[in-house]
Amino acid sequence: MHLHIEPNNGLAIYDQIVRQIKFAIAGGSLREGELAPGVRELARELTINPNTVARAYQQLQFEEILETARGTGMVVKKAAAVRCRKERGELIQERLRSALLEAKKGGVATDELRTLLDKELRRLEKEETSK
Amino acid sequence: MHLHIEPNNGLAIYDQIVRQIKFAIAGGSLREGELAPGVRELARELTINPNTVARAYQQLQFEEILETARGTGMVVKKAAAVRCRKERGELIQERLRSALLEAKKGGVATDELRTLLDKELRRLEKEETSK
Amino acid sequence: MHLHIEPNNGLAIYDQIVRQIKFAIAGGSLREGELAPGVRELARELTINPNTVARAYQQLQFEEILETARGTGMVVKKAAAVRCRKERGELIQERLRSALLEAKKGGVATDELRTLLDKELRRLEKEETSK
Amino acid sequence: MHLHIEPNNGLAIYDQIVRQIKFAIAGGSLREGELAPGVRELARELTINPNTVARAYQQLQFEEILETARGTGMVVKKAAAVRCRKERGELIQERLRSALLEAKKGGVATDELRTLLDKELRRLEKEETSK
DNA sequence: GTGGTCTAGACCACC
DNA sequence: GTGGTCTAGACCACG
Numbered sequence: 001m002h003l004h005i006e007p008n009n010g011l012a013i014y015d016q017i018v019r020q021i022k023f024a025i026a027g028g029s030l031r032e033g034e035l036a037p038g039v040r041e042l043a044r045e046l047t048i049n050p051n052t053v054a055r056a057y058q059q060l061q062f063e064e065i066l067e068t069a070r071g072t073g074m075v076v077k078k079a080a081a082v083r084c085r086k087e088r089g090e091l092i093q094e095r096l097r098s099a100l101l102e103a104k105k106g107g108v109a110t111d112e113l114r115t116l117l118d119k120e121l122r123r124l125e126k127e128e129t130s131k
Numbered sequence: 132m133h134l135h136i137e138p139n140n141g142l143a144i145y146d147q148i149v150r151q152i153k154f155a156i157a158g159g160s161l162r163e164g165e166l167a168p169g170v171r172e173l174a175r176e177l178t179i180n181p182n183t184v185a186r187a188y189q190q191l192q193f194e195e196i197l198e199t200a201r202g203t204g205m206v207v208k209k210a211a212a213v214r215c216r217k218e219r220g221e222l223i224q225e226r227l228r229s230a231l232l233e234a235k236k237g238g239v240a241t242d243e244l245r246t247l248l249d250k251e252l253r254r255l256e257k258e259e260t261s262k
Numbered sequence: 263m264h265l266h267i268e269p270n271n272g273l274a275i276y277d278q279i280v281r282q283i284k285f286a287i288a289g290g291s292l293r294e295g296e297l298a299p300g301v302r303e304l305a306r307e308l309t310i311n312p313n314t315v316a317r318a319y320q321q322l323q324f325e326e327i328l329e330t331a332r333g334t335g336m337v338v339k340k341a342a343a344v345r346c347r348k349e350r351g352e353l354i355q356e357r358l359r360s361a362l363l364e365a366k367k368g369g370v371a372t373d374e375l376r377t378l379l380d381k382e383l384r385r386l387e388k389e390e391t392s393k
Numbered sequence: 394m395h396l397h398i399e400p401n402n403g404l405a406i407y408d409q410i411v412r413q414i415k416f417a418i419a420g421g422s423l424r425e426g427e428l429a430p431g432v433r434e435l436a437r438e439l440t441i442n443p444n445t446v447a448r449a450y451q452q453l454q455f456e457e458i459l460e461t462a463r464g465t466g467m468v469v470k471k472a473a474a475v476r477c478r479k480e481r482g483e484l485i486q487e488r489l490r491s492a493l494l495e496a497k498k499g500g501v502a503t504d505e506l507r508t509l510l511d512k513e514l515r516r517l518e519k520e521e522t523s524k
Numbered sequence: 525g526t527g528g529t530c531t532a533g534a535c536c537a538c539c
Numbered sequence: 540g541t542g543g544t545c546t547a548g549a550c551c552a553c554g
Contacts, residue, residue: 010141019237020237088238093247093251095233096227096247096248098140099223099229100252101255102150102226104255105151105154106154107160108219110255120228121244121245
């Protein structure tokens with residue numbers, strides 16, 4: 001499991017964590033019953049404040065994705081994977097849709113957008129294979 | 132010229148205005164030398180506070196896109212269109228890139244993404260033609 | 263670091279803050295990497311509204327003099343001191359020049375002006391030493 | 394009589410007019426009993442709005458420097474010259490003093506200030522003789 | 525009518 | 540605690 005925070009990408013830091021934890025569960029790199037990364041550990045890794053991580057976990061707990069295991073940390077709840085997989089599609093689609101809508105309203109033609117997207121996708125693919 | 136604000140899309144309201152004014156200038160629906168919509172008028176139209184619009188205009192003034200004409204309103208500066216066209220590409224690309232990156236890191240395969248994007252683009256096209 | 267606001271000296275309050283923060287950085291009483299006075303703290307000290315201070319800081323951020331440190335405050339950016347020293351000269355000169363020009367056009371002879379200025383400078387010196 | 398407006402020198406336009414009319418009366422280029430320049434005429438000359446000139450004249454009327462002469466315009470009142478001469482010194486001194494104070498508080502040494510002022514005064518003298 | 529400035533007070537994200 | 544954003548409502552200079 002590897003999280004990556006981008007400051008100023010529009011999403012609040014705690015929200016980026018929430019989303020990425022969900023994605024990790026959806027993708028199977030974090031399984032039901034497993035321990036989520038410790039608050040302090042994750043905070044150090046991402047060089048952010050532990051309170052921010054705690055706030056993200058609190059949100060995940062509220063959404064019944066994680067639950068506290070006394071003295072151990074936060075554990076992925078049963079049936080979380082199904083919900084996360086469903087949500088993943090929605091969250092990603094929603095964000096892409098919002099960006100595309102702005103571009104469209106901003107006067108970029110659909111064909112231009114297609115070209116632009118293709119370029120970005122290729123770049124992402126390259127970065128991936130080169131790693 | 133028609134602006135549209137989405138609360139909670141991650142961007143601050145004043146920033147959405149800044150971007151959309153730039154897009155309008157880039158797209159030619161707001162031309163150099165023309166008056167931008169009045170502060171109060173735009174605030175009424177978007178049902179937001181005039182101060183929020185004023186803040187957006189203030190930033191556009193600082194970026195030398197608009198200039199104040201005492202007692203008249205905000206006028207689009209000379210040479211603003213060129214800069215806005217350049218910026219439009221950057222702003223849109225940046226946002227799409229960030230969304231695509233998250234999707235990719237979230238475990239969506241490139242092919243899946245392509246399909247998803249295609250669906251969205253088609254939907255946008257339809258909405259456009261149906262209007 | 264001690265700021266002093268004069269209402270009705272022609273300059274907007276937020277502008278007086280902007281200038282004086284620049285002067286403080288230029289003069290070394292506020293150093294690169296240090297925290298600027300907090301928004302609420304400064305507002306209380308000057309008995310003005312926090313929003314007015316925030317506006318000044320926002321402009322200083324735009325001019326790359328300060329940068330926000332999340333949850334910490336506003337930090338003086340690297341290389342700010344050099345720029346502030348340069349600007350200090352310009353800002354002060356500009357204002358003096360404008361005042362002198364008016365005096366001259368208003369019919370005060372250069373010699374009279376010289377005497378008047380000398381008197382003022384002496385008075386300023388005295389006030390300083392008496393403190 | 395020749396007025397000169399500088400936008401953004403800190404003083405409001407109408408205030409610049411008020412001051413310069415007073416200076417003109419103090420200096421004798423506008424005498425008691427004479428007609429002040431017409432509102433429309435002065436507005437055209439300075440390329441500003443007649444309302445702004447009117448506001449300045451209204452202020453001068455309030456201060457009993459000018460009085461309306463039905464159907465003719467605004468006339469310099471009796472005894473205005475004495476008061477204007479007195480005020481001229483105060484107005485100019487006040488403005489210089491404020492600028493010097495800011496410079497001093499901004500950390501400019503008195504000697505530096507002296508040098509700077511001397512340079513400006515010489516420049517003003519030159520401009521005058523070269524005209 | 526226009527924008528510019530200021531006040532007052534609120535909620536949010538982050539440390 | 541910090542700054543960032545938004546609302547509400549006021550007064551001013553200018554056209």
